[in-house]
Amino acid sequence: MSKDIFAIIEHRQGKIQDVSLEILTKARQLSGETGGQTVAVILGSDADEIARSLTTAADKILYVENEKLAHLHSDYYREALSSIIDERKPLLTIFGHTSASFEIAPSLAAHLDIPIITNCVDFHIDGEKVIAKVPLYGGKIDSEYSFDVQNGGIISLLQGAVKAEDGQKSGEVEKISFTFDKDFDSKEFLGFIEAAAGEIDITQAEKIVSVGRGIKDEENIALVKDFAESIGAVLACSRPIVDAGWLPNERQVGSSGKTVKPKLYIALGISGAFQHLAGMKNADTIIAVNKDPNAPIFSVAHYGIVEDMFKVIPALKQKIEEMK
Amino acid sequence: MNSIVCIKRVPETAEATLKIAPDGKKLEAENLVFSLNDADNYALEQALLLQEEFDGDVIIISVGPSETDEIIRMTLAKGATSAIRITPENIDELDANAVASLLAEQIKELDYDVVFTGAFASDDAFSQVGSMLAEKLEIPHITMAVEMNSQEEEETEITRELEGGLTAKYRMKFPAVITVQTGMNEPRYASILGIKRASQKEIEIIEDADVPESKVVLDKISYPAEGERAEIFSGTPEESAQKLAEKLKEKGLI
Numbered sequence: 001m002s003k004d005i006f007a008i009i010e011h012r013q014g015k016i017q018d019v020s021l022e023i024l025t026k027a028r029q030l031s032g033e034t035g036g037q038t039v040a041v042i043l044g045s046d047a048d049e050i051a052r053s054l055t056t057a058a059d060k061i062l063y064v065e066n067e068k069l070a071h072l073h074s075d076y077y078r079e080a081l082s083s084i085i086d087e088r089k090p091l092l093t094i095f096g097h098t099s100a101s102f103e104i105a106p107s108l109a110a111h112l113d114i115p116i117i118t119n120c121v122d123f124h125i126d127g128e129k130v131i132a133k134v135p136l137y138g139g140k141i142d143s144e145y146s147f148d149v150q151n152g153g154i155i156s157l158l159q160g161a162v163k164a165e166d167g168q169k170s171g172e173v174e175k176i177s178f179t180f181d182k183d184f185d186s187k188e189f190l191g192f193i194e195a196a197a198g199e200i201d202i203t204q205a206e207k208i209v210s211v212g213r214g215i216k217d218e219e220n221i222a223l224v225k226d227f228a229e230s231i232g233a234v235l236a237c238s239r240p241i242v243d244a245g246w247l248p249n250e251r252q253v254g255s256s257g258k259t260v261k262p263k264l265y266i267a268l269g270i271s272g273a274f275q276h277l278a279g280m281k282n283a284d285t286i287i288a289v290n291k292d293p294n295a296p297i298f299s300v301a302h303y304g305i306v307e308d309m310f311k312v313i314p315a316l317k318q319k320i321e322e323m324k
Numbered sequence: 325m326n327s328i329v330c331i332k333r334v335p336e337t338a339e340a341t342l343k344i345a346p347d348g349k350k351l352e353a354e355n356l357v358f359s360l361n362d363a364d365n366y367a368l369e370q371a372l373l374l375q376e377e378f379d380g381d382v383i384i385i386s387v388g389p390s391e392t393d394e395i396i397r398m399t400l401a402k403g404a405t406s407a408i409r410i411t412p413e414n415i416d417e418l419d420a421n422a423v424a425s426l427l428a429e430q431i432k433e434l435d436y437d438v439v440f441t442g443a444f445a446s447d448d449a450f451s452q453v454g455s456m457l458a459e460k461l462e463i464p465h466i467t468m469a470v471e472m473n474s475q476e477e478e479e480t481e482i483t484r485e486l487e488g489g490l491t492a493k494y495r496m497k498f499p500a501v502i503t504v505q506t507g508m509n510e511p512r513y514a515s516i517l518g519i520k521r522a523s524q525k526e527i528e529i530i531e532d533a534d535v536p537e538s539k540v541v542l543d544k545i546s547y548p549a550e551g552e553r554a555e556i557f558s559g560t561p562e563e564s565a566q567k568l569a570e571k572l573k574e575k576g577l578i
């Protein structure tokens with residue numbers, strides 16, 4: 001085992017994902033402790049420019065090149081990554097906890113027969129152990145998982161868990177022209193599909209009233225819609241509301257929906273899971289109404305009411321009307 | 325065309341007050357209601373849709389305690405053909421890799437075209453078991469599926485979710501593992517007739533499986549640190565609404 005820390009860089013359509021800069025920051029901090037190198041690993045084709053843009057961020061930029069790696073393909077990615085990890089034996093390999101890592105990191109760990117912890121908000125190395133903090137049950141409970149790192153291991157870190165900092169390194173790009181022994185043609189990438197523009201762009205709204213699963217029934221949506229209109233706010237929601245088909249995609253706030261930064265965000269019956277918070281925690285004023293005093297939403301909200309929203313909404317609507 | 329659906333029994337925690345058990349590693353189960361993991365419900369629906377189109381079996385498989393049978397019955401009531409429950413001795417100590425190995429050992433014995441799992445379990449949100457399972461079965465996989473179309477018996481076109489509303493489309497041949505993200509379809513409810521029929525269907529129980537080693541250990545669980553919390557307006561709904569309205573006015577937000 002070397003003492004190096006690998007950070008797997010995610011790039012798409014010519015752009016490095018924010019989370020990759022965050023895991024690089026974490027990798028630099030860890031390799032400082034282990035005395036190893038920070039290695040940024042890029043898989044792709046036509047990614048020379050991206051590789052060069054990371055020279056201050058890592059001691060080495062390992063650019064694994066093949067046209068088969070131009071788009072995410074779990075079989076080619078597994079072959080390439082397992083081959084370089086096998087050969088160079090990093091102490092730890094870090095991914096961002098994103099859709100791409102869901103696709104490749106767990107099967108890579110199984111393939112290499114090394115341990116993996118995903119969905120972490122933080123982790124550290126303590127002797128021969130990696131100890132990671134993982135939010136459970138939608139953020140209502142914290143946990144600590146660990147594994148022995150003697151034979152390497154994989155960690156995936158949630159976006160926004162670490163603040164990205166600029167690096168002071170002067171790394172060099174090592175380009176590897178990778179060859180595959182066989183074709184994996186039982187799967188083929190066909191293309192990206194951008195979300196269709198909806199009738200409303202919630203990212204432009206100054207005030208948002210957002211509704212979650214606490215609304216219980218589709219027919220109750222009318223109640224919050226009416227409330228939103230009465231205060232001149234745009235109606236948005238958490239993912240389960242879109243999954244149920246009660247509101248269209250374009251209204252969803254969160255990591256797989258829109259990121260919003262309104263002056264006012266009122267969350268009604270939303271628990272505050274990490275993926276939801278990712279889309280709204282930078283709003284200027286956040287208000288939460290939830291009947292569970294322990295709902296994680298209260299840790300980002302500025303003001304809150306612990307109560308049944310069906311009692312609060314009519315009262316609040318009336319009080320606001322009286323005050324206008 | 326045969327499908328296998330991997331399901332997990334999870335506690336409903338969104339509205340519950342959670343208490344940590346004395347061992348510091350799990351929740352006090354007393355006041356918790358358990359149900360089928362949300363994403364698995366969508367995975368099951370996708371398998372049932374394939375069954376309607378091409379015939380064949382839908383086989384449910386779960387690594388879980390005996391109480392899992394209640395949840396398995398529900399999936400049988402919706403139309404699944406049969407079920408397997410794997411209950412090894414040290415069931416609380418399995419990591420995702422061990423769960424995937426246990427599932428793979430059983431699935432290898434079956435005749436299947438597609439293995440469905442949920443994209444993530446609502447308790448740990450690891451998103452690991454599906455893609456590990458594909459590795460162990462040595463078949464291709466797609467995770468985070470949100471759409472499956474131009475269905476044929478040998479292959480499918482499948483759309484997977486990325487971030488911020490972006491998706492990517494792939495073509496994939498069967499046999500394969502597909503992990504299903506919430507919202508992919510509209511899960512059905514069980515019919516009365518289905519519920520009656522389910523009681524006659526068989527759940528195979530496996531208690532003597534070889535348990536693979538778990539490399540990842542859960543050391544402890546804890547309540548989140550208090551940190552900065554919202555200022556809470558208390559009182560009757562009218563009183564708290566009054567205080568909130570005043571605050572909004574003061575901040576020029578209404």
Ligand SMILES: Cc1cc2nc3c(=O)[nH]c(=O)nc-3n(C[C@H](O)[C@H](O)[C@H](O)COP(=O)(O)OP(=O)(O)OC[C@H]3O[C@@H](n4cnc5c(N)ncnc54)[C@H](O)[C@@H]3O)c2cc1C
Pocket residue numbers: 138211212213214215237238239240241252253254255256257258268269270271272273274275276279289290291292295307308309310338339444449
């Ligand atoms: C890859 C991935 C991407 C995701 N992307 C997103 C995303 O973009 N956006 C998103 O929102 N989620 C996303 N999620 C899902 C996320 O993890 C949570 O499951 C989701 O945010 C929960 O939505 P919720 O708070 O509405 O529902 P729940 O977690 O079920 O919470 C409902 C809340 O309502 C409260 N409540 C119930 N009844 C009442 C009442 N009468 N009055 C007041 N309060 C009440 C409850 O106490 C509870 O806190 C994603 C998950 C994954 C794995």
Ligand SMILES: Nc1ncnc2c1ncn2[C@@H]1O[C@H](COP(=O)(O)O)[C@@H](O)[C@H]1O
Pocket residue numbers: 330331332361363364385386387388420423427440441442443444445448449450451452453454
């Ligand atoms: N104990 C289990 N038994 C059967 N399937 C499981 C089990 N744990 C996880 N899965 C499947 O794997 C998916 C992802 O779980 P996880 O990797 O824990 O996020 C779940 O949605 C299930 O379909």
